Amino acid sequence: MTSKIKVEDIKKLKELSGAGLTDAKNALVSAGGDFDKALAAMRKKGLTKAEKRGDRETREGLIEGYVHDGRIGALVEVNCETSFVAKTPEFKELAHYLAMQVASMSPLYVSESDIPKKEKKRVITEAEAEMKKDVKNAKKPAEVLAKIIDGKVAKYFEDKVLLTQAYILDDSKTVGEFIKTYIAKTGENISVRQFRRVELGVTEGV
Numbered sequence: 658m659t660s661k662i663k664v665e666d667i668k669k670l671k672e673l674s675g676a677g678l679t680d681a682k683n684a685l686v687s688a689g690g691d692f693d694k695a696l697a698a699m700r701k702k703g704l705t706k707a708e709k710r711g712d713r714e715t716r717e718g719l720i721e722g723y724v725h726d727g728r729i730g731a732l733v734e735v736n737c738e739t740s741f742v743a744k745t746p747e748f749k750e751l752a753h754y755l756a757m758q759v760a761s762m763s764p765l766y767v768s769e770s771d772i773p774k775k776e777k778k779r780v781i782t783e784a785e786a787e788m789k790k791d792v793k794n795a796k797k798p799a800e801v802l803a804k805i806i807d808g809k810v811a812k813y814f815e816d817k818v819l820l821t822q823a824y825i826l827d828d829s830k831t832v833g834e835f836i837k838t839y840i841a842k843t844g845e846n847i848s849v850r851q852f853r854r855v856e857l858g859v860t861e862g863v
Contacts, residue, residue: 666692669829670699672838715848717743721752723760731760733852738845751839751847757825758832759852764819767849772814784809819849 662685670681670692680699688695718736735752742748758764766772784806797805815821820833827835840847 662686662690666690670695672841714738715846715850718850719743719749719752721749721756723753723756725757725760728857729760730855731756731852733759734850736848736850737843742843742845745843747839747842748847751836754826754835755819755832755849755852758822759819759854761825762816762819762822763854763856764822764852765817766814766819767851768820769814769818772818777810777814780810780813781806784813819852 662682666685667678667682670685671678681695684695684699685692688698715736715738717738717740718734720732720734722730722732724730733752733756735748735755737743737748787809788802788806811821820831820836822832824830824832824835836847836849
């Protein structure tokens, strides 16, 4: 079973969870090499330090800007727990990368909780209508159809929500997962409060 475990997966799991190499490797071995299953198991057992820090208040931080070619600009407010961490090179680096992400990928919302209820309901209604057009769906159980609709809605908003977007410098992880690597590095909870994006007279953001 251990032959299935890749060194890069162990390192990635360690980076995302903030746990030790041994814990990361053992989790992957128990999951038969399935990365997502291993991460889920670690979260369930409370092994991921980043998850434990998720409820801490973030009242400090900084606002970082990024301008591309004089045509696109982005401002991002990134928060942490202490002013000490806010002044570290690692935290400023994270904020810079997030400003680059906003400028490049033009998200509309920070997190899924920021999506207006009216907009989410509209997308759900459209997904349900689309499902009804396919006669094959009439034979599927209601719970199966509900999962398919949830998947369609999540996919629709995936690129519109900053935290669920693929990270531009490493599309193997989401922006949310990328932020967790810095939570592990700094030892503090980190959150994105807001952003603004400007493109030659067109302002976008939340």
